[in-house]
Amino acid sequence: SADKDIKKSKKKNATVCGYPISIFFIVVNEFCERFSYYGMRAVLVLYFKYFLRWDDDFATTIYHTFVALCYLTPILGAIVADSWLGKFKTIVYLSIVYTLGQVVMAISAIHDMIDKNMDGTPDNMTLHVALSMVGLILIALGTGGIKPCVAAFGGDQFQEHQEKQRSTFFSIFYLSINAGSLLSTIITPILRAQECGIHTQQKCYSLAFGVPAALMVVALIVFIVGSGMYTKTAPQGNILVKVCKCIGFAIKNRFRHRGSEYPKRTHWMDWAEEKYNKLLIAQVKMVVRVLFLYIPLPMFWALFDQQGSRWTLQATTMDGNFGILTIQPDQMQTVNPILILVFVPFVDSVIYPLIAKCKLNFTPLKRMTVGMFLAALAFVAAALVQIQIDKTLPQFPSSTVGQAKFINMINRPLDVEAGTNKFNLQPFTANEDYLNFDGPSELTLGPNATYPIRLVDGNRSTGVIVQDGAQPMPIWFMDINSKPEQGANAIRFLNGFSSVLNVTVGNLPFGDIGTNNMSNYVAVPQGLARFQIKNDGVQACNYDYNLGFGSSFTFIIPPTFTFGPECGKSIRPVIDINPNTIHMAWQIPQYFLITAGEVIFSVTGLEFAYSQAPSNMKSVLQAGWLLTVAVGNIIVLIVAEAATLSDQWAEYILFASLLLVVCVVFAVMAHFYTYIDPTKIEAQFAEKDPEDKEKEKRKSVEMTKKDLVEHCNEDRRSSDSSSDEEENKQTKI
Template sequence: SAETRERSKPKSASVCGYPISIFFIVVNEFCERFSYYGMRAVLVLYFKYFLRWDDDFATTIYHTFVALCYLTPIFGAIIADSWLGKFKTIVYLSIVYAAGQVIMAVSAIHDITDANKDGIPDNMTFHVALSMVGLLLIALGTGGIKPCVAAFGGDQFQDHQEKQRSTFFSIFYLSINAGSLLSTVITPILRAQQCGIHTKQQCYPLAFGVPAALMVVALIVFILGSGMYIKVAPQGNVLVKVCKCIGFAIKNRFRHRHSQYPKRQHWMDWAEEKYDKLLIAQVKMVVKVLFLYLPLPMFWALFDQQGSRWTLQATNMNGDFGILVIFPDQMQTVNPILILVLVPIMDSLIYPLIAKCKLNFTPLKRMTVGMFLAAMAFVAAALVQIQIDRTLPKFPSNTVGQAKFINMLNRSLSATAGTNLLSLEPYTANEEYLTFRDSFDGTRNTISISETEPTLVSSYSLVPPVAANIVLNGFGSVLNLTVNNQDYGEIVTNDMSDYVQVSHGNNVILIKNPLTEMECVYNQKLGFGSSYTLIIPSTFTFDQNCAQSINAVTDIQPNTVHMAWQIPQYFLITAGEVVFSVTGLEFAYSQAPSNMKSVLQAGWLLTVAVGNIIVLIVGAITLPVQWAEYILFASLLVLVCIVFSIMAMFYTYIDPVKIEAQFSQMEPEDKDKRKDVQKKDSVKKSRKGSSSDSDSDHEDFISSKM
């Protein structure tokens, strides 16, 4: 209404019937979604390869963060509708949001403390603490503004601009998809860059810094449009009203469970003493749909693992597609790309074809199919994981040590290591890592190793497309090492370099004698996830054939399972999303009362949060292999799918408009009856001791709640 619209200035100018103010809102949403999805795309790899967490713990923290992002929208809606209004809520929480993104970028700057020789920060507690604070602020910010921005954009239109408002929402959701798609492509590229002041490693500060900058831009752009916005004053949150009505009904029912009050047809009818029948009828419709929401979190438990387990799975795969190289965290872009393809196909081809076949493909049946497709996606992921496991090296547990023996002498050696008998040619190594559970001592002509102080090279886990080299200098002089024009310092005689992490593909290694200024160029082609040791023998000479005398020992074979094998599982889960998520939102909208659609939207977001919590619970179950966990999730979703299909069979579709119209006609009469009840209550209350104990308890309860 006109009374609730506050303007600091007259209505902003319009272009082609659209308020200019919506330009600021659309740009704000694009930048915010770029910021959120860009940061989230590289998050699980940041946990694993910067903070050095294992896969399980990285997955746990990732899904805890996502759950918080979908819990906070409820609080954002309450704050906006009850106290601050949408504009102030967006501004204040965007400041919190931007601060969180900046803190995340700072937390990834590893040169602010001394790092060890592997480039790992010594003061890791500092980085973990900053990261957790940053993620908490981001969850509060992104969740808090989520229910406000779209609604604030809708407020900018007048009642006669329904067509323009509809077009705005289409543009608005296009900006969401554009921001998420571009950020998921760009931020992994930024992450893969090498940066640092003292040590070089993957550039997480840049991968987090660009989303932080975009969030600052989003805030500035939104504030710049302040004078043009129509700002609707807070009018109370309908979600709070619904919760109070439900709470009253439950309390009233249990308060009189032993009394002689007549039974009610529906448990919500116990709220009739305080709330009118129209509101109770609306709440009944909402509760009916919310009941169907109970099985839905299991779908999101699988769906959101695209950013955790599936991304970690991709780190052990080959991303070379020939004309382009795909990073593990970039595979997430397959989902939005397939959405753009599948949505029009489903709407214009599949659904009309099903209708022509006269099949009753109701919304709830579509959602059931969507759940089943998601379960099949995890079966596909399990099959891919089985193939990957066959190609992976066997890394030791925390109680086992591994060693590779390298002969740096210009003669053959025979060696024994525990029960292992080795024969090593000059400047070669044994083909496989040897595994030891206990240290052992050696005698003359025996190579020895202890678990606490290994004397030779051990295995090293890397994220594709990064690979690694280590250089052993057997030359009789100090050498300088440069890889891809990046200086890695000196290697003294009979010593080895630190691990050098480099990109997939051909790498140029420059070996230089600092005394004679002579150089040797060596080209090493590295596959995804591979690791090599380069041996510079004592017979090494700086001439045209110098590169041929360098021996390359394979520590870890390149990944052989191609990332393209993940496309079927992405296709299945995206198809499931289209028929589950899109249909679910449409179903909730069609079955919701006119003034309570936001309540069901809040309930829908809550199912996403609960789904991520389920991942934490199921993830706590220790399984020997990853593919078994995929099968477990698929089995759970199939079970939930069966339960949901049974629930759907008993659901009766309604027309909320007709029901509301019916109760609206009864509302004046209902109000008169409630006024009579209030008068009678007042009279009875004035007569001390004239009523029974149970009656007076009821009267006190009603009078205190009215």
């Protein structure tokens, strides 16, 4: 048994380059876990919009509800770890919950599961949504629950003389967080953009969620493998619970004695003196002062976390072609971690020293105010970009208006009168834009060729004009009435050829298209598209067209079409929806401003809180900080639902205005704040607190008793030893 204990001790104390081996398991675990979380979150809002078919507002609401839960559950995880299970067991158990949540999300994103009769029509969408919500709840519980435990558990692996190694560990630990989030934000959008499926091909969200699920399994296995090497501390009781009880007692005691003859107290926390010692009350006072300053902070996070929702949705209406590479809308989020890696050392080594040389008193609270102001400017920049995007978007019909355009498939110019609109159509062309019709109208194509225009309100249609005997006549087809999804291009073919044609692009089929008939729309990705047109499988024509983002085209195959080397020249493209023209690079200024604000606000905020908090209550302020993030996401839900603004740019301005107001309030609060030295206050009260002295006295008495017992035991052992020696002597005699 003693040998086993020695082996276990050696295993736990094993080091590499002065660092405990156990921390390598913790760092790898954190990298995989952050990859899993940020990878899943990067594509989440697009999954809601394009896979579950939710509108922008509802997708944003559910996204921010999920993020809020992720930042509420750390409080629960900290209480469970410190009061009952300990950090190791809490991490293991909640990581299992976390892994199950990721697996459920990956399963729920298998789109063939919800197809009906293999035609792509959603059938079991309720089951699909239910699985998604269960997965997200499990993930929120898991990631939030382990968030306050992993870093602290890593710190527990070091001994008191390893302060330098511990500091380096935390640097490596946070580097692993940024590395995991950066890589996952690049990789999972690429996985999402792939086409997959058994019966029908769709964007591969199951793969985008499946890889993070696999990384979470790896994270759990790696963490468990290192079990025998960890230093595990027993639960010591949660200081957060103790602080809450102290505050609760003070409030209850104050209201219990209101209007009574009790003497007034200097501070409302002094009403806890009947139950708690003065040192604890002094520590709680210091914490409460900082928590009071936290009240305006959620507004910053309300803006910051919209990078993953509103800003990602904004990017879907922009051009992501950067020449050497094409950026997916959800990949623009990588700008934030990349800029963080640049800004943090630059601000610390250049900006702050320059300000110090100018002898400006740039206190932590002033820095945080500047950070909030920069975040507000970021949303002003986002609003300006949105205004430019809105100018390029098509005007789709309202619920009381129908829209139509016309294509002339007759090999001669044609005078067209549609309602009050008169224009001339050349052969195999269309009028430039859709026309609006808010009631019954007539289409006149000649002296004896008048037809009623019957459109579906809120929809777009195309009238294809063909020769019917001696007179031209229209054939009506329904068009799409929204921007194509995820930056893809909605393409269809109109066949004016004398026989059935079969059209494909890559492995995507348009199917067989009859004469004077229109194919279904096919979503074709950005880039050079090579269409292949076949006639009864005998003749083939290759037609190349360079597509942008978010456009819709009708390609006309005219009656004069002939197969041959020059066959593609006779095909006429008709633009139904223009491609995105505002480049994603225009989002970089708003990312620049929000990241600069984050570096100044977030890093300084944590530094300020730690400098103003008692030594044993850092975790309380960490929990309060995470709570401000959760409340910030709840604010997004409230504002997005209550504002009901029709224009997205107006919502951006609203958020920027709210943050500017909060920024002014925070600046006033910061002006009246007095900085303190917690160690001096703690030392002062530690000397004066009679209860602590009484505790020390009791402890001294207990130690004295322990020494007396040990002394008696020593005498007994000595007496026993003497008896044994006497007995041995008698035996020898």
